[in-house]
Amino acid sequence: MVKPILKIKNLSKHFALGRGLGGLSLGGEKLLKAVDGVSFEIARGEVLGLVGESGCGKTTTGKMIVRLLGPTAGQALFEGQDVQRIPRRGLSEFRGAVQMIFQDLDAALNPKMKVRDILAEAVRLGERHTKQSLAKRLRELFSMVNLKPSKLENYPTSLSGGEKRRVSLARVLARKPRLIIADEPLSALDLSIQAQVANLLKDLQKEYGLSFLLISHDLRMVELLSHRIAVMYLGRIVETASAAEIVRRPGHPYTSALWTSTVARKKGAKVVGQLRGDVFELERPDEGCVFRSRCAVYQKKGKPKQCRVGADPELRQVRKGHSVACHFPLGKGK
Amino acid sequence: MRHTFTQRKLDAAAPHPWKRLRRMDRAFIVYGLVVAVLVVGCYLCSLVGWLPYQLDGMDLNHMNEAPSLGHPFGTDNMGRDILTRIIAGTQAFFLPGLLAIVIALVGGSLAGVLGGYYGGFTDKLTSYLLNVIDSIPKFVLLLLVIAIFKPDIYFIMIIVGATNIPTVASFIKGKILFLKGRDFIEAAAALGLSDLRIIFKHILYHHCLPLLIIQATLGMGEAILIEASLSYLGFGVQEPMASWGNLVAAGNNYVLQGVFYYAAFPALVIMLAILGFYLLGDGLNNLFEEEERG
Amino acid sequence: MVLTRDGARATSNEQLATTMMNALLKVQNLRTYFFSKRSGRFIRAVDDVSFEMRPGETFGLVGESGSGKSVTALSVMGLVRDEPGVLAGRVLYQENGKSVNLLEGLPNYVKLEQRDAEVTRLSKDNTNWLKAHDVKMKPLRGRKFSMIFQNPKSSMNPYFTIGDQIIESVMWGCRKKREEAKKQAVDWLRRVYIDLPERRMQEYSFNLSGGMCQRAMIAMALACRPKLLIADEPTTGLDATIQSVIVDLLLELKRELKVAILLITHNIEVIGRLSDYIGVMYAGRIMESGPSDTVLKGRRTARNHPYTIGLLQSLPGEDQVKRGARLKAIAGDVPDVTDLPVGCKFYPRCALKTPRVDKKCKTQEPPVFKVGKGHTCRCWLYTTK
Numbered sequence A: 001m002v003k004p005i006l007k008i009k010n011l012s013k014h015f016a017l018g019r020g021l022g023g024l025s026l027g028g029e030k031l032l033k034a035v036d037g038v039s040f041e042i043a044r045g046e047v048l049g050l051v052g053e054s055g056c057g058k059t060t061t062g063k064m065i066v067r068l069l070g071p072t073a074g075q076a077l078f079e080g081q082d083v084q085r086i087p088r089r090g091l092s093e094f095r096g097a098v099q100m101i102f103q104d105l106d107a108a109l110n111p112k113m114k115v116r117d118i119l120a121e122a123v124r125l126g127e128r129h130t131k132q133s134l135a136k137r138l139r140e141l142f143s144m145v146n147l148k149p150s151k152l153e154n155y156p157t158s159l160s161g162g163e164k165r166r167v168s169l170a171r172v173l174a175r176k177p178r179l180i181i182a183d184e185p186l187s188a189l190d191l192s193i194q195a196q197v198a199n200l201l202k203d204l205q206k207e208y209g210l211s212f213l214l215i216s217h218d219l220r221m222v223e224l225l226s227h228r229i230a231v232m233y234l235g236r237i238v239e240t241a242s243a244a245e246i247v248r249r250p251g252h253p254y255t256s257a258l259w260t261s262t263v264a265r266k267k268g269a270k271v272v273g274q275l276r277g278d279v280f281e282l283e284r285p286d287e288g289c290v291f292r293s294r295c296a297v298y299q300k301k302g303k304p305k306q307c308r309v310g311a312d313p314e315l316r317q318v319r320k321g322h323s324v325a326c327h328f329p330l331g332k333g334k
Numbered sequence B: 001m002r003h004t005f006t007q008r009k010l011d012a013a014a015p016h017p018w019k020r021l022r023r024m025d026r027a028f029i030v031y032g033l034v035v036a037v038l039v040v041g042c043y044l045c046s047l048v049g050w051l052p053y054q055l056d057g058m059d060l061n062h063m064n065e066a067p068s069l070g071h072p073f074g075t076d077n078m079g080r081d082i083l084t085r086i087i088a089g090t091q092a093f094f095l096p097g098l099l100a101i102v103i104a105l106v107g108g109s110l111a112g113v114l115g116g117y118y119g120g121f122t123d124k125l126t127s128y129l130l131n132v133i134d135s136i137p138k139f140v141l142l143l144l145v146i147a148i149f150k151p152d153i154y155f156i157m158i159i160v161g162a163t164n165i166p167t168v169a170s171f172i173k174g175k176i177l178f179l180k181g182r183d184f185i186e187a188a189a190a191l192g193l194s195d196l197r198i199i200f201k202h203i204l205y206h207h208c209l210p211l212l213i214i215q216a217t218l219g220m221g222e223a224i225l226i227e228a229s230l231s232y233l234g235f236g237v238q239e240p241m242a243s244w245g246n247l248v249a250a251g252n253n254y255v256l257q258g259v260f261y262y263a264a265f266p267a268l269v270i271m272l273a274i275l276g277f278y279l280l281g282d283g284l285n286n287l288f289e290e291e292e293r294g
Numbered sequence C: 001m002v003l004t005r006d007g008a009r010a011t012s013n014e015q016l017a018t019t020m021m022n023a024l025l026k027v028q029n030l031r032t033y034f035f036s037k038r039s040g041r042f043i044r045a046v047d048d049v050s051f052e053m054r055p056g057e058t059f060g061l062v063g064e065s066g067s068g069k070s071v072t073a074l075s076v077m078g079l080v081r082d083e084p085g086v087l088a089g090r091v092l093y094q095e096n097g098k099s100v101n102l103l104e105g106l107p108n109y110v111k112l113e114q115r116d117a118e119v120t121r122l123s124k125d126n127t128n129w130l131k132a133h134d135v136k137m138k139p140l141r142g143r144k145f146s147m148i149f150q151n152p153k154s155s156m157n158p159y160f161t162i163g164d165q166i167i168e169s170v171m172w173g174c175r176k177k178r179e180e181a182k183k184q185a186v187d188w189l190r191r192v193y194i195d196l197p198e199r200r201m202q203e204y205s206f207n208l209s210g211g212m213c214q215r216a217m218i219a220m221a222l223a224c225r226p227k228l229l230i231a232d233e234p235t236t237g238l239d240a241t242i243q244s245v246i247v248d249l250l251l252e253l254k255r256e257l258k259v260a261i262l263l264i265t266h267n268i269e270v271i272g273r274l275s276d277y278i279g280v281m282y283a284g285r286i287m288e289s290g291p292s293d294t295v296l297k298g299r300r301t302a303r304n305h306p307y308t309i310g311l312l313q314s315l316p317g318e319d320q321v322k323r324g325a326r327l328k329a330i331a332g333d334v335p336d337v338t339d340l341p342v343g344c345k346f347y348p349r350c351a352l353k354t355p356r357v358d359k360k361c362k363t364q365e366p367p368v369f370k371v372g373k374g375h376t377c378r379c380w381l382y383t384t385k
């Protein structure tokens, strides 16, 4: 068994929902469990897709992996080492090895700096260069992301969305990362550009054997780009399986609903297994399965007791490499 | 109102932000720059002693004289050339004013960064301190300081600088929070840039420099205002040092005798100078905004 | 009488009357520009757009961001405020057999100077035009035409409760007393599946989730049974699951109320499920328009526009599920509306142009060709010669 490049163990992040009054928080704070006991692994060269509705904790998970946030509990192990425990000396190496692509197209692009300077800054963090070798390296990075070298002299404001995304990708690649956390890399892009960038990500991944955590709410894109998929709901992983398996034989009612609501395109098509309401308008139950208020299976089975009491269901293997956190996984006998 | 729009040629370069600025703003900036250059020039001249007349050269034959070719702004009650004293008067506020600016900018940046960048407890502490400073009326504080210590202009300007810290800090903090909201700072940190580089290069240099420049021009305007008003009241720069406030105060005694120019010229200079710095700040603000847009 | 969907060609008044016969709204050769001070060039947001809607029918406008969908909608509503704004065209609205041109008198306020079909200089008295236009539009807005927007949270006033806002719009839209309006508002909230409507009436928009806010907006827009609902990206920014809830709701209400919907979105799934007719916008033009199943075929043989074909093929669709497959992306970048090519606006990215038409594509803008029943295409491939 090869050692995974990233191993997440029981990672949690709780935010205090303080009813702030003049900056002072009064007692009785409520906790928002943005991420709640998440575990998964990413093998070297693997793309793990993380999908779920907005607000389910995907970005928070990603930020904990790159050590922008500290977890409330649990660990993220990069190449066997707890990222929170990396000493100062090793930090710059870690920052190079694990990179994050942010959802905001402009996040990585200082509007006052030329693209050339933005990239040079990133390159210089890990490599020593003369003027000539730097220019060569920048051209190389640009060709990796299919951009014309003339764009190096542009300011970010004069770039289109697709170009911005490519530049931020080049900036990330400049650090020669081994693991990339890509937070919704496509969602801010135009329709016709999404496919271009998706292809680019795929090519880069293959060519350099990169490992990816691909965060998205678009199950279809994730399905296309990932090897394995983890589905997240309200801070918990509810299902993991290979990408092909998860769309062919979804185990969790939530995954199934997510998939069907994504692909219906026919005129007047009704979505089967429709979800009721949305995450936030329903009270989050303290007990039982957090998904039950929207769950079609729960309704159909007449609100069984298992779902109402006890802890949230744990991830259990239903098939080889396919785990589901549900008392009544779909496609497993009636 | 009928407006006409004409499409430019494709290859024509986009106009400089300066060109897109309203004519009024351009005039403000030009005027402000002229004022700034004059003030700096006067300060340097008086420093090296290039003055039309000797600063304290009393000439009892020419007391309270009306403007003439020899004395364009007239002379004072001791026959000293008023223009000379106005030029030399820049010494009274220039360096102290710079001190106030430096204190406000450095202190404000520091507090803004502590509050916005680090957040948490440091944020609470700094905003508490800033609120304390902000809640004391500036003039009361100034008079208090003058009453306790001697009326020293440097002392006064330290207070002025300190009272401006909250304004600068809130600007910087707001900017940082905005950048944070757009993942900008996290993206830089995730790349592996050090905190210092992010703070100085990315935040302060690239995003706050225009703001700091504007605050500096406004600061100089305020320094003139405070120095002039306190000196006028007799709490600022003391005779026989030349200061614009002193000139107006001294001249006031002769207004009823019909010697209006003694007070009027210095007062006019004060007004035009303060206006210049304020308009410069305003114009630059619009210029930077225009630049931001394009 | 065969209806042509490219109303652009209708010239004489007589012809107009007949083509209007059972149309509710007919937009002809609409042109809306803005001016970019920075580059000193026109932003040709909407250029020569024509389409037609019948009562109870849903017309979907699909296109990438910046293609001019919202500006088209705002132009119809008379809500374009920035200069120069709406420049030309007609918006014909028919009710009870009478048809009026909502843009009547527009030519009196606008002067265009053109060279090679491109406007080089224009002048417009926008202030007075808006004044005149508002007189005509005010009684229609909120009564006959209503609109919902993307990001319902920011289009609701955070200082008033949801209830107050709905009541307000009912009072204006249906000319109702407050008491009656209140009852109607509660009914409507229930109708859009908002639980505990009485309680929700008391809440502010920021306390509701995006999906719920959008449903409240829909209730507000439909409460007075308008003839036309303009839905500008009603599901964008919402999660796929909530998106499909909203689509279902719109489907249901559309069937029930027989309201015509101008649906604007860049989401092909949403368009596909809701629309009867589809217009595909690109660079301010409707490149293709026709019955939705025809347009969504996305094939050269179905005489679809190369852009439509490219767009549909670039989606990771059901048939794309083959693992490891690359997507068929459209090459090139989104067009810059201040600097469009002379000929076909899609020419630089078109993968289907043949040597036969290449020269024409490059130098001449293709007109609207009729390629099938109610199906038009702006593409030289389908030149009828």
Ligand SMILES: Nc1ncnc2c1ncn2[C@@H]1O[C@H](COP(=O)(O)OP(=O)(O)O)[C@@H](O)[C@H]1O
Binding pocket: A015, A016, A032, A034, A052, A053, A054, A055, A056, A057, A058, A059, A060, A061
């Ligand atoms: N700094 C923070 N303070 C408080 N709550 C936060 C913070 N960051 C995120 N959250 C909350 O945590 C939840 C998960 O957020 P996020 O990870 O961004 O979700 P996703 O990326 O899946 O959309 C959300 O409800 C969000 O409001």
Ligand SMILES: Nc1ncnc2c1ncn2[C@@H]1O[C@H](COP(=O)(O)OP(=O)(O)O)[C@@H](O)[C@H]1O
Binding pocket: C034, C035, C043, C044, C045, C063, C064, C065, C066, C067, C068, C069, C070, C071, C072, C082, C337
């Ligand atoms: N008020 C305005 N002023 C200037 N340009 C505008 C304005 N509104 C829209 N535009 C420009 O017009 C074009 C079309 O915009 P829009 O109709 O909003 O596109 P979309 O198809 O995404 O709805 C865009 O390039 C946009 O930048």
Ligand code: SF4
Binding pocket: C305, C306, C307, C344, C345, C346, C347, C348, C350, C351, C352, C353, C354, C357, C361, C366, C378, C379, C380, C381
């Ligand atoms: S007109 Fe020519 S360039 Fe334009 S879409 Fe048709 S084939 Fe392509």
Ligand SMILES: [Mg+2]
Binding pocket: A055, A058, A059, A060, A103, A183
């Ligand atoms: Mg997120």
Ligand SMILES: [Mg+2]
Binding pocket: C066, C069, C070, C071, C232, C233
């Ligand atoms: Mg729009």
